[in-house]
Amino acid sequence: MFQVTEATGCPFDRSYLLKEERRFDIRNFGAGVEHSPVVNTEAINHAIQAASAEGGTVVIPEGNFRVYTVRLLSGVNLYLSAGSVLSAARTDITRSYELQAGEGGNYDEPEVNLYVGLQDHGHTYFANSLIYGADIRDVMIYGPGLLDGSSLNDKGELEQILMGGDPHEPVRRNGPGHQGEWFGNKAIALVRCENVAFCDFSILAGGHFAIITTCVKNMVVERILVDTNRDAFDVDCCENVTIVHSTFNSLTDDAIVLKASYGGGIFMPLRNVLIEDCIVSGYDMGSVYAKTYTQDKLIATDRCGPTARVKLGTESTCGYDLVTVRRVQFRRSRGFALEAVDGADLSNIIFEDSTMEDVSSSPIFIKAGDRGRFPVTGNSTGEDFIPDRDAPPNVRLDQTHWVLPAKEPYQVYPARRYLPSYNRTRKVSADGASSFYIVDAEQPLRLNPANIHEENGRFFAVRYDELSKKYVPDYVKELQESELPLYANANGSDHIAYVHDIIVRNISVKNADPRYPIEIMGLIGSRIKNVSITNIKVEYRGGLSLEHAVEQRQLNTNWEYAQYGGNKRSVQSLPWLVNTFFLKNEGLLPRVEWDPEAGVWKDAPFNVPELPEVYPEPSNWGILPAYGLYARHVENLVLDEIELRYLTEDTRYPIVLDDVVNGSLQNIRADHAEGVEEIILVKNRFKRPAGLEYVPDYPYQQTEVEHVTLDNRLSVKAVEVGAPAPGTPKDSLYPYETVAIPENGYNYPVATPELPLPQTVFRPFFAFVPEQSVRAGELLSFTVVARQPAYEASARETDGKIYNETASDRDPAVQGIAEPMILTAGKLPEGASFDISSFVPGKACVFSWTPTVDDVRNEPYIAEFIADDGIIPVKLEVSIKVTG
Secondary structure (H helix, E strand, O other): OOOOOOOOOOOOOHHHHOOOOOEEEHHHHOOOOOOOHHHHHHHHHHHHHHHHOOOEEEEEOOEEEEEOOEEOOOOEEEEEOOOEEEEEOOOOEOOOOOOEOOOOOOOOOOOEOOOOOOOOHHHHOOOOOOEEEEOOEEEEEEOOOEEEOEEEOOOOOEEEOOOOOOOOOOOEOOOEOOOOOOOOOEEEEEEOOEEEEEEOOEEEOOEOEEEEEEOOEEEEEEOOEEEOOOEEEEEEOOEEEEEEOOEEEOOOOOOEEEEOOOOOOOOOOEEEEEEEOOEEEOOOOOOOOOOOOOOOOOOOOOOOOOOOOEEEOOOOOOOEEEEEEEOOEEEEEOOEEEEEOOOOOEEEEEEEEEEEEEEOOOOEEEEEOOOOOOOEEOOOOOOEOOOOOOOOOOOEOOOHHHEEOOOOOOOOOOOOEEEOEEOOOEEEOOOOOOOEEEOOOOOOEEOOHHHOEEEOOEEEEEEEEOOOOEEEEEEEEEEOHHHHHHHOEEEOOOOOOOEEEEEEEEEEEEEEOOOOOEEEEOEOOEOEEEEEEEEEEEEEEEOOOHHHHHHOOOOEEEEEEEOOOOOOEEEEEEEOOOOOOOOOHHHHOOOEEEEOOOOEEEEOOOOOOOOOOOOOOHHHHOOOOEEEEEEEEEEEEEEEEEEEEEEEOOOOEEEEEEEEEEEEEEEEEEOOOOOOOOEEEEEEEEEOOOOOOOOOOOOOEEEOOEEEEEOOOOOEEEEEEOOOOOOOOOOOOOOOOOOOOHHHOOOOOOOHHHOOOOOOOOOOEEOOOOOEEEEOOOOEEEEEEEEOOOOOOOOOOOOOOOOOOOOOOOOOOOOOOOOOOEEEEOOOOOOOEEEOOOOOOOOEEEEEEOOOHHHOOOOOEEEEEEEEOOOOOEEEEEEEEEEO
């Protein structure tokens, strides 16, 4: 058995940073609840400057102070008193996805960052935040107050003042991070800091990042509450971090997310992070702070379910090592994810003693990919971030914003490996309604002359010359003409990300989305190594079939909801099967193989495309042939004491192993349909190295499951994949069609509009009802609203846009089901009534009760309501206290 080192976290606690002897009240510097945001901002920053002279604590007293950017300095703490609020002030926004009328000022201008493009805008620029600190040390934000990035407008609607999106990227790398207009989109941003503490305060609607700490050493976080519109807490390239006893609610993005970007301009791996005794959740924004825990919004902006993960990724340029996560409660969350996809490694991870309930994605997701977002020095000194269309080719044809100018002061990352660029210009449709693009079979590859030197009819690679700061011919490496397309995209990392040494144990999962099993997915050339998963119990809702894993259907309905705290109705497009926000291109093709002897297409659900370059989200591989656990390209996998259950029958297999080498499966208990084996072992004769899947005539290799000890009580079936992945261009090695569309003789057996909705995906639920209290002899009346997404399909459509995107991308929608669920009352207090005579999902029904003096008692009564769609009943219990 391999060993994994535990993280120890921050070397000190909050007491190390206390500075109570010198306190600076912001009112003494001109701040006031009646003053403008500009005046308050100047006053607070003057107080911080005064405190920084010898160190001290700036005090925010009780009251609501509207502000722009507060700039932290070394040696200064910020204390948020009970009842204090630092509220984000509006700024003029006239050219973005949301508009605002300002209050006389703006947040600090996004700074210059030469390494823009190697990560998202929000990870690159920090100054446009409510609280900002750069290159400082010994600071603490603490106290029971609130940082509020929201506000009610004149219509009583909740507005997000700190925006979830970003300003536009700059035109040039050496310019500030905008194109003439910017706004605040983070509550707290610290970059390249040391010795930091966050304790006791709350954040509401914190913008793109409620808290982002980049390249911070030594940080302790304790007893904070973050209830926000996107990422709750980003810990990016930090060292020695402890996060304990805190709550993070973030329906639309991740809750606690550890990253390793290049945003701080330093190659600094994330290391030694300890997370204990926290809660992560995906309820409606604002409802956790209000303690109402509503769930009217069903999916995040990316159209997967509520996010709220604990995640390592996706920004993984610098790598991760030594992370321990234990005793975390996941509620309405996508679970736990480990993602290394940018050419640096991930290792020494422990995840243990945690519970998950209402899981909306893969409960445990471990992925090694090759997106390859790693800096690479280019062949030009130009600093245009957005190059001219007629600019000569650089070392990358795709994702050119990862290329750095070959000049000082830019750090140097010579090209160390190359990958092809695919020509995805062939538009196809599998169902006649929705369409997507795949590799053009006639011209699948693009050539990049910048990475090739031709001389006298011979071809050579190029290498970076440190002295001249240019790429020069590498006469030692002669290339064949057939190899030239393999040199389209240069990468500054010499290897695919390597994921290894992971322990997951003592995890309980209830009510998990049936579409996504536990997924452990490496790559050809980079197997995930040394994974131990023990004492795991997972309960899925079930209800899917192997046909869903074959067809990869796009099946969507529209859903109306109201954001917590407002009445405005918004629309979401619910993906009942695959989610095309993530799954695109060849991944959307039906997973079938051509049978040349019979002249027909046959099902091939185990022929799952690799897609090494895509964003690492479980939904990017569609509906998999396993409902419980899917492992591919793994070395030394240990599974012991694993229990996989479903609430309704699922005809997919509990466990599928594909290219798993070494390991053991013992003490496995799994529900499985009649005639369905518990374990599938996949052999595949048509595999190519990662990134070369669609290169014509590139040699295939075989993968299979080897040296894995299986519990002899398990039923096992071996299968063989007999064709390349769907969408692979025909060549001399495989001359048959791989694109299953009507033009090639493939048709779905049932048209998409007639396909039944898998109702176990989006379930009925009750609107929140708080605890009730009534005096004897008085009437108690409250409403109960039961909602049913499968029935309440809206005729309204989304605009198909996300944040600052200009193009609209709508998915076709189908009708909802015709028959609604049944609403009944379970046990009710004697004499109570519940009127369901006009019940329709989404409409209120009234509970009424007038208790008598005899009903007075210490313990509360429980009123029980049941919504039953004939699949899995849903129950609501309301506590009622009767007083004399």
